[in-house]
Amino acid sequence: MGKKDRLSGNEAIAYAMKQINPDVMGAFPITPSTEIPQYFASYVANGEVDTEFVAVESEHSAMSTCYAAQAAGGRAVTATSSAGMALMWEMLYVTASARLPVTMALVNRALTGPININNDHSDSMGARDSGWIQIYSETNQEAYDNYIQAMPIGENKEVRLPVMVCQDGFITSHAVENIELIDDEDVKSFVGEYNPENYLLKKENTLAVGPYDISNYYMEHKKQQAEAMKNAKSVILSTAKKFEELTGRKYALFEEYEMEDAEAALVIIGSSAGTAREAARRLRQEGKKVGLIKIRVFRPFPMHELAAAMSGVKAVAVMDKAESFSACGGPLFAEVRSALYDLKNKPHVINYVYGLGGRDICVEHFEMIYGQLFEIAETGNPGEVYRHIGQREQEGGK
Amino acid sequence: MAYSLKQQLEKPERFAGGHRLCAGCGAAITVRGVLRALKPEDKAVITNATGCLEVSSFLYPYTAWEDSYIHSAFENAGATAGGVEAAYRVLKRKGKIDETFKFIAFGGDGGTYDIGLQSLSGAMERGHDMVYVCYDNEAYMNTGIQRSSSTPKFADATTSPAGSVIQGKTQNKKDLTAIMAAHGISYVAQTTFLGNFKDFHEKAEKAIYTEGPAFLNVMSPCPRGWRYETEDIAEICRLAVESRVWPLFEVKDGVWKLNYEPKKWTPVEDYMKKQGRFKHLFKKDNEWMIEEAQKYVDEKWEALLAKCK
Numbered sequence: 001m002g003k004k005d006r007l008s009g010n011e012a013i014a015y016a017m018k019q020i021n022p023d024v025m026g027a028f029p030i031t032p033s034t035e036i037p038q039y040f041a042s043y044v045a046n047g048e049v050d051t052e053f054v055a056v057e058s059e060h061s062a063m064s065t066c067y068a069a070q071a072a073g074g075r076a077v078t079a080t081s082s083a084g085m086a087l088m089w090e091m092l093y094v095t096a097s098a099r100l101p102v103t104m105a106l107v108n109r110a111l112t113g114p115i116n117i118n119n120d121h122s123d124s125m126g127a128r129d130s131g132w133i134q135i136y137s138e139t140n141q142e143a144y145d146n147y148i149q150a151m152p153i154g155e156n157k158e159v160r161l162p163v164m165v166c167q168d169g170f171i172t173s174h175a176v177e178n179i180e181l182i183d184d185e186d187v188k189s190f191v192g193e194y195n196p197e198n199y200l201l202k203k204e205n206t207l208a209v210g211p212y213d214i215s216n217y218y219m220e221h222k223k224q225q226a227e228a229m230k231n232a233k234s235v236i237l238s239t240a241k242k243f244e245e246l247t248g249r250k251y252a253l254f255e256e257y258e259m260e261d262a263e264a265a266l267v268i269i270g271s272s273a274g275t276a277r278e279a280a281r282r283l284r285q286e287g288k289k290v291g292l293i294k295i296r297v298f299r300p301f302p303m304h305e306l307a308a309a310m311s312g313v314k315a316v317a318v319m320d321k322a323e324s325f326s327a328c329g330g331p332l333f334a335e336v337r338s339a340l341y342d343l344k345n346k347p348h349v350i351n352y353v354y355g356l357g358g359r360d361i362c363v364e365h366f367e368m369i370y371g372q373l374f375e376i377a378e379t380g381n382p383g384e385v386y387r388h389i390g391q392r393e394q395e396g397g398k
Numbered sequence: 399m400a401y402s403l404k405q406q407l408e409k410p411e412r413f414a415g416g417h418r419l420c421a422g423c424g425a426a427i428t429v430r431g432v433l434r435a436l437k438p439e440d441k442a443v444i445t446n447a448t449g450c451l452e453v454s455s456f457l458y459p460y461t462a463w464e465d466s467y468i469h470s471a472f473e474n475a476g477a478t479a480g481g482v483e484a485a486y487r488v489l490k491r492k493g494k495i496d497e498t499f500k501f502i503a504f505g506g507d508g509g510t511y512d513i514g515l516q517s518l519s520g521a522m523e524r525g526h527d528m529v530y531v532c533y534d535n536e537a538y539m540n541t542g543i544q545r546s547s548s549t550p551k552f553a554d555a556t557t558s559p560a561g562s563v564i565q566g567k568t569q570n571k572k573d574l575t576a577i578m579a580a581h582g583i584s585y586v587a588q589t590t591f592l593g594n595f596k597d598f599h600e601k602a603e604k605a606i607y608t609e610g611p612a613f614l615n616v617m618s619p620c621p622r623g624w625r626y627e628t629e630d631i632a633e634i635c636r637l638a639v640e641s642r643v644w645p646l647f648e649v650k651d652g653v654w655k656l657n658y659e660p661k662k663w664t665p666v667e668d669y670m671k672k673q674g675r676f677k678h679l680f681k682k683d684n685e686w687m688i689e690e691a692q693k694y695v696d697e698k699w700e701a702l703l704a705k706c707k
Contacts, residue, residue, distance in 0.1 A: 068481025181524030
């Protein structure tokens with residue numbers, strides 16, 4: 001029943017891929033996800049998997065390979081980061097619209113300009129409207145566990161959508177942590193065989209994929225895609241339940257920490273949740289009613305569930321590890337704030353953009369933000385809601 | 399068995415009528431010609447780059463393709479065909495498939511010479527067992543006759559118009575067939591629609607049934623873009639070959655072979671005269687353009703002969 005090990009986030013993903021033994025991997029190296037295809041190529045070279053490893057000449061071709069292999073009837077995987085995913089952009093939409101459940105291990109890195117290899121969420125946040133399910137991980141263990149759950153979610157007949165499993169570049173991808181691995185046989189039976197109803201190589205009847213879809217039909221197809229994303233929510237939860245039965249590890253759409261009676265709450269994604277949780281823990285020791293919500297699933301967005309979880313909160317700070325240049329806040333802020341709109345007693349909501357291009361954020365930063373939230377709750381005046389923290393010229397200015 | 403077009407035409411059609419391509423479209427002739435070279439018992443998966451052929455043959459909910467077919471985008475027919483072929487290899491190895499499938503990709507010169515060149519080069523270098531067929535009509539016809547790197551020098555295209563100062567395209571046509579031959583792949587050939595299609599058919603057959611990656615470049619004239627009378631397509635192709643504008647050759651395992659040498663060369667002028675896209679070359683004071691075009695054809699021919707010796 002499971003085995004304890006020490007692995008980096010990239011190793012953990014590659015190991016999960018090995019256990020799943022997918023049919024085709026199409027991948028192109030980019031920091032910090034490069035190690036994933038590297039580890040995997042050695043599994044192929046040593047005959048430990050049956051996979052066709054297609055070492056393509058670009059990420060666009062990586063996603064084209066995966067799209068085509070999945071349409072052909074195989075299970076296809078890739079790994080990438082930042083500009084690599086940006087080069088796949090067009091194919092992200094094509095893959096989602098063809099309802100092909102390709103799985104991507106995304107190691108989040110700042111989307112270039114100027115070039116930067118460190119972590120933020122600008123790559124996946126930019127792809128939030130591409131039709132992919134997005135699951136984020138705080139730790140190596142979560143990256144591994146989320147990856148094992150990705151295919152049962154994406155391949156579910158009510159869903160049939162591609163899934164990206166995200167983890168923070170370098171922070172978890174390269175840091176070695178304790179991890180509990182699931183036995184190979186358990187992974188295989190949990191993930192199961194990929195048995196699509198229709199595929200290009202099916203002997204009985206032919207299939208045509210990727211039509212020119214005129215306005216008489218396009219909207220129906222987009223509506224079906226939207227419905228599939230709605231269906232994904234319950235499938236994510238039922239898959240998490242089965243996963244818990246197998247491993248004892250519990251997953252949901254988001255994780256709540258000390259939210260029962262919280263008056264000030266943070267909403268955050270990814271590895272920085274660990275830092276924020278420590279701040280919340282310290283403040284709780286001082287008797288302050290603080291809580292934390294860590295988003296695991298950003299697509300589909302858990303709108304009603306988030307509203308319910310924050311119905312009793314007085315002030316919320318939404319933490320965005322991505323700029324969207326809207327001039328009024330980051331992407332997570334826009335959606336969380338929208339989620340809270342229907343509450344009878346709406347909390348005040350502010351936004352902090354943090355951690356861009358690998359900029360550090362510390363426990364003290366989060367303590368300060370909690371302090372600001374109590375001040376806002378007391379005065380009723382949120383001030384400027386669109387804020388940045390950790391940059392040189394201004395420490396979380398109001 | 400000796401080649402017979404009549405017998406070939408008795409095979410079941412794999413590209414059904416009713417598609418939306420223009421009357422006399424070279425792309426459709428290329429597709430039908432290539433698919434005729436498949437053994438009727440073999441299955442195929444067709445990949446198609448975005449372009450005239452794709453938008454005219456697979457409009458939801460109709461398809462003209464009897465075989466399985468996949469389109470993804472403009473610049474990636476190579477990688478897409480490679481992805482299907484990779485899945486085929488592993489599924490066959492796992493015993494999930496037992497039939498023989500062949501993999502054929504079609505792209506125009508836009509999707510092949512230009513935006514899809516990287517993807518094509520990658521797929522060929524990786525050695526996928528597939529054929530990439532370029533239906534070369536020498537411009538981006540789907541978006542309205544814009545110049546491509548395959549458009550010949552001086553041709554009038556909508557982004558290289560024959561103006562009063564600049565008269566048509568100022569660069570020569572890219573020699574893609576030679577670039578593909580330089581990949582050192584199993585089979586590369588250049589052909590077009592000629593006589594009873596013997597040259598075309600034999601090359602398509604070799605391309606499909608030679609193991610490993612193969613590339614077929616088919617001059618596939620476009621009556622709208624080249625501005626000739628639709629019924630003259632065979633004559634246009636004949637003149638392209640007789641003038642040596644489009645020589646017939648093949649490269650198998652690195653050995654270059656000229657498949658046809660005209661006894662008496664037709665001047666390139668005769669080929670150009672038939673096409674509206676070269677109309678401005680026949681204006682007064684533009685004789686130098688025809689001379690230069692002829693000189694270029696002569697030089698390319700000599701270079702080809704040297705490779706084929």
